[in-house]
Amino acid sequence: MGQFRMLVVDDEAVIRDGLRRILEGEGFFVETCVSGHSAIESLHAREFDLIVTDLKMPGMNGIEVLKAVKTLQPEAPVIIITGYATVDTAVEAMKNGAVDYIAKPFTPEQLLQKIDRALEQRVLLMEELNRTKDAISSQHGFGLFVGQSKEMQKVYHRIMQVAATDSTVLVTGESGTGKELVARAIHQSSPRNGKPFVAVDCSSLAENLLESELFGHVKGAFTGAVLAKTGLFKVADGGTLFLDEVSNISLSTQAKLLRVLQERLVTPIGGTQPVPINIHLVAATNRNLRTMVGEGTFREDLFFRLNIIPIELPPLRERKGDIPLLISHFLKKFTAAMGKNIRGIAPDAMALLETYDYPGNVRELENTIERAVVLAGGEVIHKDDLELSPDSPGAPELHGMEEGYVPHTSDELKEMKRHIRDQAVEGIEKAFVMGALERNNWNITRAAEETGILRPNFQGMLKRLGISVKAQMEK
Numbered sequence: 001m002g003q004f005r006m007l008v009v010d011d012e013a014v015i016r017d018g019l020r021r022i023l024e025g026e027g028f029f030v031e032t033c034v035s036g037h038s039a040i041e042s043l044h045a046r047e048f049d050l051i052v053t054d055l056k057m058p059g060m061n062g063i064e065v066l067k068a069v070k071t072l073q074p075e076a077p078v079i080i081i082t083g084y085a086t087v088d089t090a091v092e093a094m095k096n097g098a099v100d101y102i103a104k105p106f107t108p109e110q111l112l113q114k115i116d117r118a119l120e121q122r123v124l125l126m127e128e129l130n131r132t133k134d135a136i137s138s139q140h141g142f143g144l145f146v147g148q149s150k151e152m153q154k155v156y157h158r159i160m161q162v163a164a165t166d167s168t169v170l171v172t173g174e175s176g177t178g179k180e181l182v183a184r185a186i187h188q189s190s191p192r193n194g195k196p197f198v199a200v201d202c203s204s205l206a207e208n209l210l211e212s213e214l215f216g217h218v219k220g221a222f223t224g225a226v227l228a229k230t231g232l233f234k235v236a237d238g239g240t241l242f243l244d245e246v247s248n249i250s251l252s253t254q255a256k257l258l259r260v261l262q263e264r265l266v267t268p269i270g271g272t273q274p275v276p277i278n279i280h281l282v283a284a285t286n287r288n289l290r291t292m293v294g295e296g297t298f299r300e301d302l303f304f305r306l307n308i309i310p311i312e313l314p315p316l317r318e319r320k321g322d323i324p325l326l327i328s329h330f331l332k333k334f335t336a337a338m339g340k341n342i343r344g345i346a347p348d349a350m351a352l353l354e355t356y357d358y359p360g361n362v363r364e365l366e367n368t369i370e371r372a373v374v375l376a377g378g379e380v381i382h383k384d385d386l387e388l389s390p391d392s393p394g395a396p397e398l399h400g401m402e403e404g405y406v407p408h409t410s411d412e413l414k415e416m417k418r419h420i421r422d423q424a425v426e427g428i429e430k431a432f433v434m435g436a437l438e439r440n441n442w443n444i445t446r447a448a449e450e451t452g453i454l455r456p457n458f459q460g461m462l463k464r465l466g467i468s469v470k471a472q473m474e475k
Contacts, residue, residue: 003027006049006050007031007042007043007051007052008020008030008032008052009033010032010053010054011035015081019052031048035057035058036057036060037059037304039053039065039068040065040308043069043072044072047073050076050078051077053078053080055082055089055093060304062081063080063092063096066093066096067165070165074161075122076122077099077118078097078098079100079115081103083103099118146329148321148322149319151314158311161309162311163185163189164190167308168280168283168306169182169309169311170284170289170309170310171310172284172286172310172311173286174313174361175286175363176358176362176364177315179244182284183242184197186282187239190280192240195236195240196240197236197239198232198235198236199242200241200243201245202243203245206456207250207252208222210253212269213231214257215231215233215256216229216234218269220270222269225269225270229268233277234275234277238279240282242283243282245285246283246306247285247298251298254299258299258305261281261305265277289303290303315361316361317357327365338373341379342373343379343380344380346382349381349386352386356388372385436451437467444462444469
């Protein structure tokens with residue numbers, strides 16, 4: 001049958017070993033996995049010509065593996081093996097893209113016959129994938145993105161692949177790279193585009209408020225719950241729910257979120273009746289969740305549940321070929337909005353824009369062009385209009401802020417962080433928090449109120465920065 005690479009997924013060692021012997025006996029290269037999670041890791045690492053997976057497995061079942069395959073490697077046919085030979089499971093498997101279905105017990109000849117047919121169909125799947133790629137190459141940005149670089153083409157390709165599925169997506173990338181745009185593009189390119197798109201910033205709400213927002217609550221569930229509230233999981237029913245900055249969710253809320261994703265049921269706070277939900281979940285973070293798992297601040301099982309389909313957004317400094325397109329786009333946008341007649345950008349200004357490092361990524365470039373359009377006194381934007389420091393690309397001057405300035409409010413802190421590289425931010429945050437505490441005699445509640453930050457989030461900053469109020473007061 002040729003030197004094809006096969007992936008076998010089954011939690012039972014005797015089945016895995018048996019399938020390996022059968023397939024290797026026919027000349028296939030065979031890789032085996034004990035779970036759906038480890039299969040996803042293998043699918044990220046290398047390509048396969050065919051996947052054989054058991055249906056009933058703990059943690060992640062064969063249908064979920066199938067959905068991941070159809071997104072990560074759509075050209076690879078999938079055969080589902082199960083001991084539960086019912087019409088319903090066969091229909092579900094075929095509906096989700098399996099090329100065939102075989103029930104235990106089966107003979108090696110029966111399996112090999114199905115594999116032979118599946119590999120023949122692979123040619124048709126490859127042709128379909130190529131047509132998808134051609135469509136992608138003619139749709140630069142899906143109306144939301146600007147960019148034609150190789151790095152962004154990969155992102156567009158992945159968006160098109162995942163949009164037709166219900167597989168959970170984890171979008172990663174630095175601040176300002178456009179993670180919410182990815183979520184919106186997935187939604188708009190999907191069959192769910194006529195249903196709600198609901199975005200939740202997980203970093204902006206205290207733990208109890210976030211749970212109420214996500215899951216809802218019944219009347220009288222807690223003090224102040226004078227009316228019942230429909231949670232955003234239910235508001236997004238039929239559509240897409242985008243959880244931004246998912247890394248900021250507490251461990252207790254993570255456990256509840258995991259249960260909802262596993263069961264596809266939501267129980268409002270104070271309620272007893274679970275409510276079914278039908279959503280496509282897209283989560284996003286600018287932090288490394290694998291590192292957080294190792295530190296014990298993020299649940300490993302939730303990470304695996306979220307990381308079915310990863311999409312990593314490149315920073316702007318890694319796709320500088322897109323900068324002229326982005327500049328042109330933002331220039332048209334802001335000159336039209338402000339009614340200014342600006343013909344273009346002077347060579348020295350363009351040279352600076354193309355060599356600058358953009359720690360704030362596309363968002364920073366957009367803000368830079370907006371500022372330049374406002375400040376430009378003529379029909380051409382000059383270098384001085386940009387207010388970027390040419391001597392230290394990636395570390396712009398903080399205009400209007402004297403050296404040693406410490407922000408006093410959360411908005412001022414955000415403005416400074418927007419201008420400064422990630423490695424410098426922690427020092428600014430520490431000075432910000434310490435200043436607020438000192439001005440309020442080390443009272444956490446008053447310091448949080450002064451800075452405009454919710455008390456639980458302020459306490460989270462203290463913990464992350466290693467600041468102990470008790471230790472400071474004892475000095």
